[in-house]
Amino acid sequence: MSFDYTVNQECPETKARVGEFTTPHGRIKTPIFMPVGTKATVKTMSPEELKEVGSEIILSNTYHLYLRPGHELIEEAGGLHQFMNWDRPILTDSGGFQVYSLSDSNEITEEGVTFQSHLDGSKHFIDPEKAIGIQNSLGADIIMAFDECAPYPAEKEYVEKAVARTTRWLERSIEAHARDDQALFGIMQGGMHRDLREKSAEEITEFNLPGYAIGGLSVGESTEKMLEVLDYAPELLPEDKPRYLMGVGTPIDLFEGIMRGVDMFDCVFPTRVARNGAVFTSGGRITVRNATYKKDFTPLDHECDCYVCNNYSRAYIRHLIKRNEILGLRLTTYHNLHFMLDIIHNIREAIKEGCFLEYREQFYNQYGVE
């Protein structure tokens, strides 16, 4: 099936653009933020609530689902959409990054990666063929090539070798990809080195894939370093394909990535901090568990019209979070996801109306960004 990404409008002053593409489970408008549903659930949210907050596509993880409950079980259930009752698009990550960042010990060879499960220490082996095979079983609409993501910091020589292996593993991923109803994205590596990013982009775009990701960022580097790479990396990828920045980010990262030409984002940050009582508001981030909010009977965000801000107070949500009540985690997660997806919606409209920079300035002034 044709993925047919189209750029519908560009922003005259920045590299921001709006576009859309088709998947078997629906059309996706870009720029887009993907809530993370690592283990076939966006923690504390039902599919209906995900739709209420505006989620159009969610991310899930090959590494986790392979370990538990197993991709064979999910395939038997009719695939990941059926298993988790989500009928909109899904993107699955290939497990490359998770193996390195989660497993207790791993050995990387040209063949693939041997690792010990972080759950029970059992030994496993994953390679491009297996990573693609698992994603074919899960049935996501967008799947990721199996890459080698260099840690940060790393010697330039190590990063260079990882770039070369990522290209060789991309070739194997393409060879192994057996379903034409799933779009396979390539992943650019290269760490913080412009010459290696250029080399990686040149090599992976040879394969003319439906989309490409920028990998190897948000791996411990400073935001400043990440933005230095984003000042040039997105435009090393084809302008007529979606550009996906993996693992990013905060509300501010969305603005900074989009103005540098990024179209797709995923990040656990908004939902993870929510479970710890940190919520995004138009006036900046607040930690609602703080005593400040003990008798604050106003909504989380005075400018938000979400279900949570229309029905609950900061005092009540603080009480729930302090008591570690499940409803507290649900209300903060619901609001943070609504906040992220509302920004993305407003950015898309601002780009279409040619006022992206004005919207960015207005948001930053209110959010308290210097």
Ligand SMILES: CNc1nc2cc3c(cc2[nH]1)N=C(N)NC3
């Ligand atoms: C949270 N930061 C983050 N950086 C990433 C980088 C990558 C990734 C996932 C990430 N998440 N998945 C890959 N398959 N490769 C690169």
